[in-house]
Amino acid sequence: MPRTPSICHLIQWPEQSEASDTYSVIDPAHLKPVASVPDMDTPDVKQAISLAHTAQKHWARKTARERATVLHKWYQLCMHNQSDLAKIMTIECGKPLAESMGEVAYGSSFLRWFAEEASRAYGDVIPENAKGRRLLAIKQPVGVVAAITPWNFPNAMIARKVAPAIAAGCSIIVKPSAETPLSALAMAYLGEEAGLPPGVFNVVTASKGSAKRIGNEMTENALVRKITFTGSTAVGKLLSKQAASTMKKVSMELGGNAPFIVFDDADIDAAVTGCIASKFRNTGQTCVCANRVFVHSKIYDTFAAKLSAKIREMEVGHGLEPGNQFGPLITSDAFDKVVRHVEDAVGKGAKVLLGGKPHGLGGNFYEPTVLTGVTNEMLLAREETFGPVAGLIRFETESEVTKAANDTPFGLAAYFYTKDAGRIFRLSEALEYGIVGVNEGIVSTEVAPFGGIKESGLGREGSKYGMDDYMEIKYICIGGIKETLDA
Ligand code: SIN
Numbered sequence: 001m002p003r004t005p006s007i008c009h010l011i012q013w014p015e016q017s018e019a020s021d022t023y024s025v026i027d028p029a030h031l032k033p034v035a036s037v038p039d040m041d042t043p044d045v046k047q048a049i050s051l052a053h054t055a056q057k058h059w060a061r062k063t064a065r066e067r068a069t070v071l072h073k074w075y076q077l078c079m080h081n082q083s084d085l086a087k088i089m090t091i092e093c094g095k096p097l098a099e100s101m102g103e104v105a106y107g108s109s110f111l112r113w114f115a116e117e118a119s120r121a122y123g124d125v126i127p128e129n130a131k132g133r134r135l136l137a138i139k140q141p142v143g144v145v146a147a148i149t150p151w152n153f154p155n156a157m158i159a160r161k162v163a164p165a166i167a168a169g170c171s172i173i174v175k176p177s178a179e180t181p182l183s184a185l186a187m188a189y190l191g192e193e194a195g196l197p198p199g200v201f202n203v204v205t206a207s208k209g210s211a212k213r214i215g216n217e218m219t220e221n222a223l224v225r226k227i228t229f230t231g232s233t234a235v236g237k238l239l240s241k242q243a244a245s246t247m248k249k250v251s252m253e254l255g256g257n258a259p260f261i262v263f264d265d266a267d268i269d270a271a272v273t274g275c276i277a278s279k280f281r282n283t284g285q286t287c288v289c290a291n292r293v294f295v296h297s298k299i300y301d302t303f304a305a306k307l308s309a310k311i312r313e314m315e316v317g318h319g320l321e322p323g324n325q326f327g328p329l330i331t332s333d334a335f336d337k338v339v340r341h342v343e344d345a346v347g348k349g350a351k352v353l354l355g356g357k358p359h360g361l362g363g364n365f366y367e368p369t370v371l372t373g374v375t376n377e378m379l380l381a382r383e384e385t386f387g388p389v390a391g392l393i394r395f396e397t398e399s400e401v402t403k404a405a406n407d408t409p410f411g412l413a414a415y416f417y418t419k420d421a422g423r424i425f426r427l428s429e430a431l432e433y434g435i436v437g438v439n440e441g442i443v444s445t446e447v448a449p450f451g452g453i454k455e456s457g458l459g460r461e462g463s464k465y466g467m468d469d470y471m472e473i474k475y476i477c478i479g480g481i482k483e484t485l486d487a
Contacts, residue, residue: 096324
């Protein structure tokens with residue numbers, strides 16, 4: 001029986017699938033397989049694209065209110081199933097359950113937000129430039145969208161792309177990360193329950209080995225009019241280059257190297273709390289994680305001691321066990337990178353205040369770590385560590401720390417703590433980043449624009465701007481209009 005990319009067919013796989021291969025989804029805490037899913041390849045994506053192309057024409061003809069009704073229902077179903085979605089997420093990505101619950105609520109908030117935004121995709125009536133003419137600018141869906149999403153937010157990064165696409169009248173094919181296909185399939189199942197017609201939201205699961213071929217098809221197939229990606233800068237550059245062959249619209253949410261700056265006038269306890277939230281959320285595996293913690297020399301030792309004391313109280317373990325605040329790293333490659341960064345820092349003179357070694361639980365668990373004496377030359381400060389390691393860098397002046405904070409090709413998120421009102425404005429404007437948190441360690445929300453500058457990417461997700469990336473503006477010039485009544 002021919003397979004469609006409809007979620008029911010995917011979920012009932014293998015009975016209704018043509019894909020002959022499967023691959024295992026691994027729980028990163030136990031390192032044991034928990035499910036197997038189809039390992040799809042180029043013919044599957046081609047078929048999904050073709051069905052999405054047909055479905056999009058019908059979907060775009062629905063009224064904004066009709067599209068919003070489905071998104072609202074989907075939001076309600078996701079929230080109704082919040083704890084199941086959270087368990088699935090924890091099992092495949094290792095995130096502590098409380099964080100997974102939070103992510104499902106966060107992801108679902110995009111479904112609700114863009115349900116509301118669907119009706120507000122206004123165009124313009126432009127004052128005419130000559131008699132006998134009327135000028136309009138209308139917004140139309142770009143068409144078929146392809147999305148490639150990461151494992152660190154298996155639900156929210158899909159919702160943040162799918163919701164605006166669907167609200168705008170696009171159809172979308174998502175290739176979730178090889179590590180976390182189950183959250184994507186569960187979302188799609190609920191989407192279908194909510195009334196999404198077949199072909200509007202499609203999930204293509206694939207192992208790491210097939211991912212490149214799928215990315216090639218998504219970027220080079222002329223029926224796809226937009227590609228949206230969250231992941232590393234290296235892959236984002238490659239996809240952008242490939243997408244140029246058919247001149248697709250692109251949105252890229254790429255790597256970061258966030259500075260987290262604590263001035264000597266800051267509320268130190270609030271800065272410690274913010275630093276833990278920003279640096280250690282998802283065991284340090286977010287693109288907006290603090291990566292370089294700059295602390296003013298006058299408060300350096302106090303801050304370091306308070307930070308270590310608080311982290312020492314936190315528990316490491318399987319995300320499904322209550323009370324654990326740190327899970328494992330996603331893969332052995334991720335684990336190896338953390339080991340390499342800590343060894344490099346210690347080799348160049350950093351001191352271990354806390355942790356600094358693999359956790360006794362083994363596998364991909366690494367001890368939450370605080371290092372002092374970190375400098376800008378260490379790998380920890382040059383690359384995104386993506387792990388539970390806070391490296392503290394000492395600074396003396398505002399101008400020195402601003403220069404150091406901007407000394408990176410990346411520009412996603414930056415944070416600083418101060419009570420000085422003038423500095424709040426000065427520094428917010430001087431930091432070369434798409435997102436700035438002032439006296440806050442977590443700033444993501446569906447109502448505000450998320451995205452980076454420089455090599456951290458292109459486009460904005462969420463907020464009133466979030467649908468723009470899924471729409472084209474068409475200019476319509478109507479001529480030959482007689483200007484006198486009864487003419
Ligand atoms: C990311 O890591 O890119 C997403 C983080 C967020 O949405 O807060």
